[in-house]
Amino acid sequence: MVGSSTPAPDPKRLQRAARVLLRRPLLRASGDDADFRLVREHAAPLRDWFDRNTGWALHVDAETVRLRKVPGDPHDPTHPAREEGRGRLAFDRRRYVLLCLSLAVLERAEAQIALGRLSEQVILEAAAPELEDIAFTLTTRDERLDLVAVVRLLLRLGVLDRVAGDEDAFVRSSGDVLYDVDRRVLAGMLVGARGPSTITDNDPGARLRSLAEDSVAHHLDSDDLRNTAVRHRLTRRLIDDPVLYYDALTDAERAYLTSQRGALTRRITELTGLVPEVRAEGIAMVDPDDDLTDVRMPEQGTQGHATLLLAEHLAAAEGPVTLDDLYARTRELAVEHASYWSKSARTPGNEPELVAQALDRLRALGLVEPATVDGRAAVAGRPALARYAVAAPTVTTPKGGTP
Amino acid sequence: MASTLPSGPSGPGASGQPDASTGHYTAFAHLNAPNSAFYRAVMEVFVQAKEQFRVHLRPEEVHGGLPEELRPATSDPVADALDKLALWGNLRQDPDTERVTAVEDFYRRRHIYQLTREGEAVERALTAYDEALGRRGALQAVALADIATQLRALLELAGQGDPDPAVTHLTLRGLVERFTGLADNARAFMSSLQRTIDLHDADVDAFLAYKDRLISYLERFIADLITRGAEIAGVLDELDADGTGSGPVGRLLRMAALREAADAAPGGQGGADPLEDSSQFYEALETWGRRWEGLRSWFVSTPDRPAQSQRLRVSARSAIPQLLRVVSVINERRAGRSDRSADFRTLALWFAEAPDDDARHRLWRTAFGLHPARHLTVDAATLEARDHEQVPSGTPWAEADPLTISPRLRRTGSYERRGRARKVVDRSAERRYLAELARKQAREIAAARARLATDGTVRLSELAELDPLSFGLFLQLLGDALARWGPRTTRTTATSNDGTMEIHLSAIAGGGTATVHTPGGTFTGPDHLVRIIDVTGGTTAW
Numbered sequence: 003m004v005g006s007s008t009p010a011p012d013p014k015r016l017q018r019a020a021r022v023l024l025r026r027p028l029l030r031a032s033g034d035d036a037d038f039r040l041v042r043e044h045a046a047p048l049r050d051w052f053d054r055n056t057g058w059a060l061h062v063d064a065e066t067v068r069l070r071k072v073p074g075d076p077h078d079p080t081h082p083a084r085e086e087g088r089g090r091l092a093f094d095r096r097r098y099v100l101l102c103l104s105l106a107v108l109e110r111a112e113a114q115i116a117l118g119r120l121s122e123q124v125i126l127e128a129a130a131p132e133l134e135d136i137a138f139t140l141t142t143r144d145e146r147l148d149l150v151a152v153v154r155l156l157l158r159l160g161v162l163d164r165v166a167g168d169e170d171a172f173v174r175s176s177g178d179v180l181y182d183v184d185r186r187v188l189a190g191m192l193v194g195a196r197g198p199s200t201i202t203d204n205d206p207g208a209r210l211r212s213l214a215e216d217s218v219a220h221h222l223d224s225d226d227l228r229n230t231a232v233r234h235r236l237t238r239r240l241i242d243d244p245v246l247y248y249d250a251l252t253d254a255e256r257a258y259l260t261s262q263r264g265a266l267t268r269r270i271t272e273l274t275g276l277v278p279e280v281r282a283e284g285i286a287m288v289d290p291d292d293d294l295t296d297v298r299m300p301e302q303g304t305q306g307h308a309t310l311l312l313a314e315h316l317a318a319a320e321g322p323v324t325l326d327d328l329y330a331r332t333r334e335l336a337v338e339h340a341s342y343w344s345k346s347a348r349t350p351g352n353e354p355e356l357v358a359q360a361l362d363r364l365r366a367l368g369l370v371e372p373a374t375v376d377g378r379a380a381v382a383g384r385p386a387l388a389r390y391a392v393a394a395p396t397v398t399t400p401k402g403g404t405p
Numbered sequence: 406m407a408s409t410l411p412s413g414p415s416g417p418g419a420s421g422q423p424d425a426s427t428g429h430y431t432a433f434a435h436l437n438a439p440n441s442a443f444y445r446a447v448m449e450v451f452v453q454a455k456e457q458f459r460v461h462l463r464p465e466e467v468h469g470g471l472p473e474e475l476r477p478a479t480s481d482p483v484a485d486a487l488d489k490l491a492l493w494g495n496l497r498q499d500p501d502t503e504r505v506t507a508v509e510d511f512y513r514r515r516h517i518y519q520l521t522r523e524g525e526a527v528e529r530a531l532t533a534y535d536e537a538l539g540r541r542g543a544l545q546a547v548a549l550a551d552i553a554t555q556l557r558a559l560l561e562l563a564g565q566g567d568p569d570p571a572v573t574h575l576t577l578r579g580l581v582e583r584f585t586g587l588a589d590n591a592r593a594f595m596s597s598l599q600r601t602i603d604l605h606d607a608d609v610d611a612f613l614a615y616k617d618r619l620i621s622y623l624e625r626f627i628a629d630l631i632t633r634g635a636e637i638a639g640v641l642d643e644l645d646a647d648g649t650g651s652g653p654v655g656r657l658l659r660m661a662a663l664r665e666a667a668d669a670a671p672g673g674q675g676g677a678d679p680l681e682d683s684s685q686f687y688e689a690l691e692t693w694g695r696r697w698e699g700l701r702s703w704f705v706s707t708p709d710r711p712a713q714s715q716r717l718r719v720s721a722r723s724a725i726p727q728l729l730r731v732v733s734v735i736n737e738r739r740a741g742r743s744d745r746s747a748d749f750r751t752l753a754l755w756f757a758e759a760p761d762d763d764a765r766h767r768l769w770r771t772a773f774g775l776h777p778a779r780h781l782t783v784d785a786a787t788l789e790a791r792d793h794e795q796v797p798s799g800t801p802w803a804e805a806d807p808l809t810i811s812p813r814l815r816r817t818g819s820y821e822r823r824g825r826a827r828k829v830v831d832r833s834a835e836r837r838y839l840a841e842l843a844r845k846q847a848r849e850i851a852a853a854r855a856r857l858a859t860d861g862t863v864r865l866s867e868l869a870e871l872d873p874l875s876f877g878l879f880l881q882l883l884g885d886a887l888a889r890w891g892p893r894t895t896r897t898t899a900t901s902n903d904g905t906m907e908i909h910l911s912a913i914a915g916g917g918t919a920t921v922h923t924p925g926g927t928f929t930g931p932d933h934l935v936r937i938i939d940v941t942g943g944t945t946a947w
Contacts, residue, residue: 024778071774079763081776095756098765102753109746126731132754159775192748193774198755199747206764209755213771242778263798276780277788280798281805288783296777300810307818310810317807342817367781388803389781390810 019044020051020273021294024241027069030160030187041067051273056241057234061190068190074238075250076214080366086154099136101152103127105191108161108183117172117179121149146173160187232258233266240287241270245368245386247284283385297366299390304344309360310390311335313369317391322373322382329353432523434493445531446475447486448495451520452528461517463501487518495524548587549633555580556640563644563653574661581696588703591717616732623721630721634714638704645701658697662689784809851941853878854906858939862909865933866919876923882908882937900940909936
């Protein structure tokens, strides 16, 4: 199936290489040495596979590896850019805008740039009339923090390499930082087949569609190409997303999946070691190694524990559960597991945050969706949530009586 | 006139003055009036008239002087505006005493108007305000030439034996005026240049139209500053070599100060001598000294302080690349080329325009595709169970077996990760075996010792056949004993290494050969008397 002229690769190593790439679609020779070499070694079969099954281009050169992953489902909002460091907060409007402006500046920059110069240029870019409500002047500490969050993301991605100085000093306005700019990484930042500046749609939805548009799907002039496009979309979702629900598919996609399910999932299993969990409502490619993911479930620690117990609670419930009910349940759980939970989680009044984090996680895994009950905010379980309908182990105290 | 003033605590003529009770400047009131543009136009007519040395204006004249787009059909609104302005104190209203030729004119309120001091001050303030915000400062290259010319004139005056005080004073004043203008303009220019570069006024069209002229102007100015600046600095050095004002220029400055003191002194006594000591003279001299110092420091650098003109040159020069960068940004922004820079800028705009954070997260994922894959997990036990008994693909999730979750994780929220748990090997069986082995060996050795111990002293050859274990022990003992055996030794005693046995050995003269039989073979050697004692007394710890 791999269909390559190179000598047959060691299937275990090929599998590891594929998993590395799916976990981190952008690798650099410096910094990701072992992973980089592993992927580079298997570049040919991997390129063939991704090209044939997902339509994702794999670019490999001496410095960088980039798998241009176009999402199968562009409507999934659970993959935000996140700041580095402990908070891992999702980016907000200002930071996204600053990120793009910084990239625009770096694109024109020389091989090196200082943070002070970068910020001057970003201010200049932000003065464009279309962006006037951003009003970025870098006069406050918050604005400096925003810019530094952007720069730290670029450092992690490898667009920038720190040469001297540190960003904390810049936040305190007591210093500057010097960076090398890695142009190859910069060149590989965008994935779409079309440059955003060539897209003229005004509606956010249409822009998203144009961005994700395939060169193949672009000309739907034969059954073959249509099938290829469908195969790509389905494989993308199966290989990248936790659960593929049938009800989210178009008729054509569903028909193709019904007839080709075995072949699709077998190929993915061969490449990645993921195992299909095929159910009446959809397919989940589940991971026996439990590391091909950025969101784990079940997970250790208070947060993971609370998520697991709330998932149980939701799975056992008939229909949607209101947030208030979840808060109440969390309070009970905090008492029940007082000796294991962190102090902050047990503090009364922290339930909403704990619940919100748990729901974020469950939503990211395709296990719940927002709902309303009598006009109140609620959460509804999706079918795969039933995987976590774990009966409580024999409890010695009669406390766990509530459903 | 007093009757037209607003009633209130402010007395006659006080209108337009800061009103202490309210902090109000009534002469500025027209700026916040509903049709302030019209009021300002009216005042502008008065300012222009004043420049032509006309003091009084009639309402018709004001009407005629208004710009066409603001001119009402009749002069009535103008008359109203004039009354209002007079009320606020900007204008003074006097009865018009001129003859009229029409009846209606006679019945019309007839007044003439002129600017009050307050009104004039307001106009000046407004002009300064507009200029500070609106004008792009200009660098006057001509000013440099003028300054150079005037300095040369000064130099010539200084060379004369008896220069005319009036000419000297006038030349100095002219120099100061020109220089002040230059310095002000330079300051305004630099700040407006910075504004342009920052694009804060974002007047892109104006900027693009202006940029070529601006750049060539800057270049010309820089060149001028270099040549003229050097010339001026040269003349300054001739006038005042050491920068203390004591050179030839010192005399000229004193003359100017003297003239000013004579002007200022009330009832001037004409004679020069008393003036030389007056405070007015010293004040004036000090002022002139400061001015001169200012002029010098503008053009002449000292080691620790570069001249202002040099700084100006540096910033004017660095402005050019900055301007070019702005131009390129603007051009790229306009051209909308599909280069990556334009792509990123477009994305920035999309992020800014997206309706909510979810939309932005979607855009991020689709445009950058840097997200890791995300999958649910499955544990080995569940997987094995499924291998045994396939779950039909039509089974709803709710009816299939749920995931096995470690009871410990479910209870406590932590566990050793599946598959990575470190196995603690139970070695108690081995330990038991080893203990048993040791015990057995000890028992055997004790038995061997017991067998080996002799009942009193025997001949070596009388030792019975030995089993291997006993024989091993015997050899060790014999070895220990013989180690102490010297050439003349006839008897020796040794203790085994572990202290459990003792051997006494003595030679037998002509004793022949002893032979000991063991299952492993036969041991032969000279016969000896031997006595072996089991020190443990045949009892062992076990």
